[in-house]
Amino acid sequence: MAFQLAFIERVVRTPTAVSYRFSRPPGFSFAAGQYMLLWPEPGGSLAHPLSFSNGPQDDFLEFTKRMTGSAYCQALESLQRGGSVTAKGPLGSFSAESGSGKIVCIAGGIGITPIRSILADMAQRLDPRPVTLIYGNLNESDIAFAVELDGLALPNFRLVHVLQKPDGSLKAHTGLISAEIIRSEIPELATSTFLISGPPVMVKAVEAQLASLGIGPEQIRTDRFLGYA
Ligand SMILES: Cc1cc2nc3c(=O)[nH]c(=O)nc-3n(C[C@H](O)[C@H](O)[C@H](O)COP(=O)(O)OP(=O)(O)OC[C@H]3O[C@@H](n4cnc5c(N)ncnc54)[C@H](O)[C@@H]3O)c2cc1C
CATH class of the missing domain: 2.40.30.10 (Translation factors)
Structure with a gap:
């Protein structure tokens, strides 16, 4: 209704x-x-x-x-x-609920929105699970919720920026989110739950990278922002 x-x-x-x-x-x-x-x-x-x-x-x-x-x-x-x-x-049912092990959120640009909601909720509930957010953007000024994510009161939280065209003012990987970056940042690949959110092309690319790292579909949840290329 x-x-x-x-x-x-x-x-x-x-x-x-x-x-x-x-x-x-x-x-x-x-x-x-x-x-x-x-x-x-x-x-x-x-x-x-x-x-x-x-x-x-x-x-x-x-x-x-x-x-x-x-x-x-x-x-x-x-x-x-x-x-x-x-x-x-x-x-919708995109959620970190019932995810076991480490939670790895992977957001492309405006795909951060549901993940920001999930992280704010986890912080409110003092969720003890370790969480890493891998957050891809064009450059530093394009990072939505940068201050809020930096100050997130989540005990076991780590933020990894990936920028296509960085100006150097922030510690970040350069380029697009890749299998190499995911492998280097997430040692617990086999026991993590992955939440991917962003434009459909980005979600598809990250799914392929996770598959190349041996991550099965049962470890992956996706939110595709149809309407963006
Ligand atoms: C579950 C979900 C959650 C989303 N959450 C967000 C969000 O938090 N923030 C955000 O900015 N965007 C979000 N989007 C995308 C958003 O709904 C719009 O599709 C997108 O913002 C493009 O709209 P526009 O007004 O900018 O451009 P428009 O000109 O309206 O759309 C661009 C093109 O995409 C087509 N299109 C638009 N919407 C859709 C659709 N839903 N399915 C298929 N084709 C479509 C249009 O026909 C047009 O050709 C979400 C999408 C989904 C499916």
């Missing part, structure tokens, strides 16, 4: 990523890693799936969109405080 979400504010994350926050309706709950279908114009026909980018414990709902200049982005950008969007959900 679709319902209305009241818009609160926008938060600019990077030059090409903006978060939109909405009031949380009474009694509404979601699991970290899920998404909603959002219609930015009530009564309009244009909907896209957007993942929650905040933890389920917050008293607001947050979605973070890669700005592409599309009609959908323009409709989001014209939201005013007191306005609303139509929403349906929560939907």
